[in-house]
Amino acid sequence: xxxxxxxxxxxxxxxxxxxxxxxxDFFFNYYYxxxxxxxxxxxxxxxxxxxxxxxxxxxxxxxxxxxIVVRYSIRSYLFVSVKNRCFDFLRKRGKEAKNLEIxxxxxxxxxxxxxxxxxxxxxxxxxxxxxxxxxxxxxxxMSRLQGLKNKEIAVRLNISEKTVxxxxxxxxxxxxxxLKDYLPLLALFDLFHxxx
Amino acid sequence: xxxxxxxxxxxxxxxxxxxxSQQRSVLQSWMVESPGNLSEYKEVVYLLSLSDRLTAMxxxxxxxxxxxxxxxxxxxxxxxxxxxxxxxxxxxxxxxILLFSVWIFFNSPERKSISSTMKSSETAFGVRSQIxxxxxxxxxxxSGTKLxxxxxxxxxxxxxxxxxxxxFHVKADAEHPFYxxxxxxxxxxxxxxxxxxxxxxxxxxxxxxEHGRVSMLMDQVDSxxxxxxxxxxxxxxxxxxxxxxxxxxxxxxxxxxxxxGLLIFKKDSINNVADRLGRWYNAEIxxxxxxxxxxxxxxxxxxxxxxxxxxxxLSYSTPINYKIIQGTQLKDTSFSKRKVIITKx
Numbered sequence: 195x196x197x198x199x200x201x202x203x204x205x206x207x208x209x210x211x212x213x214x215x216x217x218x219d220f221f222f223n224y225y226y227x228x229x230x231x232x233x234x235x236x237x238x239x240x241x242x243x244x245x246x247x248x249x250x251x252x253x254x255x256x257x258x259x260x261x262i263v264v265r266y267s268i269r270s271y272l273f274v275s276v277k278n279r280c281f282d283f284l285r286k287r288g289k290e291a292k293n294l295e296i297x298x299x300x301x302x303x304x305x306x307x308x309x310x311x312x313x314x315x316x317x318x319x320x321x322x323x324x325x326x327x328x329x330x331x332x333x334x335x336m337s338r339l340q341g342l343k344n345k346e347i348a349v350r351l352n353i354s355e356k357t358v359x360x361x362x363x364x365x366x367x368x369x370x371x372x373l374k375d376y377l378p379l380l381a382l383f384d385l386f387h388x389x390x
Numbered sequence: 391x392x393x394x395x396x397x398x399x400x401x402x403x404x405x406x407x408x409x410x411s412q413q414r415s416v417l418q419s420w421m422v423e424s425p426g427n428l429s430e431y432k433e434v435v436y437l438l439s440l441s442d443r444l445t446a447m448x449x450x451x452x453x454x455x456x457x458x459x460x461x462x463x464x465x466x467x468x469x470x471x472x473x474x475x476x477x478x479x480x481x482x483x484x485x486x487i488l489l490f491s492v493w494i495f496f497n498s499p500e501r502k503s504i505s506s507t508m509k510s511s512e513t514a515f516g517v518r519s520q521i522x523x524x525x526x527x528x529x530x531x532x533s534g535t536k537l538x539x540x541x542x543x544x545x546x547x548x549x550x551x552x553x554x555x556x557x558f559h560v561k562a563d564a565e566h567p568f569y570x571x572x573x574x575x576x577x578x579x580x581x582x583x584x585x586x587x588x589x590x591x592x593x594x595x596x597x598x599x600e601h602g603r604v605s606m607l608m609d610q611v612d613s614x615x616x617x618x619x620x621x622x623x624x625x626x627x628x629x630x631x632x633x634x635x636x637x638x639x640x641x642x643x644x645x646x647x648x649x650x651g652l653l654i655f656k657k658d659s660i661n662n663v664a665d666r667l668g669r670w671y672n673a674e675i676x677x678x679x680x681x682x683x684x685x686x687x688x689x690x691x692x693x694x695x696x697x698x699x700x701x702x703x704l705s706y707s708t709p710i711n712y713k714i715i716q717g718t719q720l721k722d723t724s725f726s727k728r729k730v731i732i733t734k735x
Binding site: 219222223226227228230231234235245249250252253256257309310312315316318319334338339340341359360362363364366367369370373374 | 401430433434437440445446447448452456458459463
């Protein structure tokens, strides 16, 4: 997150403390989708439960707005709150969460959370996706972003499944090159979610 | 390169959970070939997870859920603020209230009815208003009037206090007579319509009975009171200082006109005219001694005329001159009353 955003968010947070709802709406709209997906990646719960959990975090965020001391950023406050809720959730369910001990805020930098911010991740992809040839983009979009099966894409575009596979692979090559500045660093932080 | 494509495809398949055992072994042997391969594998996996993440985020209906959160917030506010404050206040108050109730219980052998708080309603000069008392009695108040009344009538009698002019439409209730305290005398009624004029600056109290029956009770020196019964259309005029009264039968229109927004004079003396004109237009009216002695009577009806117009009309029918001195601005930025000087022509 760049400095401009940081300044903007601190200003909005001050506005929120003064009871301005528009500031709350901004934080909600900006972070809500990412936080829901983040919660789902942390613990495997149905989407609806993840949404309830994140909504509770926002209710507390508003109600405690005068008490909250933001040490790092609003972003890390929100993500760490969701994370802690997730662990509470597991504890209540009686599950042992040995490998998911609550990390200090220090351990998590804002960069980890950046990829859970819808507009920012979208911006990252949009720039790279522009570099894809048309057909390649079409196939990748259907496969990865719409979640269609290779067979469905083949039927829709009237091409063979093999071609679909090839196009996806080609897209991955190009995107990997385009995003190479981000990927290694991000991969280190984030991989454990996926490997879990 | 073709081999790479094949491997990337394997990673995609693995990511979607569609990898068979033979493909898995191919992929794993490539991964362990070099650290570079492993990190390349991680990057591709990460790329795939990012694209999945983007898809998942886009599916969330943020706008709808914001409404949900607003609902939750409203519920919280209602329950938190109101209920917890109420609980706390209740917890703090319960013991004192309990003790107080016990004390009241043992200290009031007669169990008097606890009097309800007194309220008062006032109208400024030039303003009329209407109020309804707790028993349903309607009171229309003329300008510069103050009515003091209990919030609830809960004794054996209904009692209010009047200074100024008001028209009463008393709700019928024979068991709880209605008293209007006027200072030195009172009007007793049970369910009637009457008008009372009792301005502090006036020499006389006027009471006109439009409908029903009322009695006037006048305090005497020996703490007894003299009772005078009035019939419909009776006007009683009581001189406050001399303690003398006269009763006459009249149509009363000049005493009730103000309710409809009319200022009516019918053969009224200059004293009376000056008082009522002054209150009606919120002006101070003075007249010279010669005029007071002259014995002129005035007859006129005013509805929406201005003070100037009213005076002009009066000057047509009686030989008077008048002069209006506009109010001056006071230190507190309000204006003093206009002054009208009436002289004999």
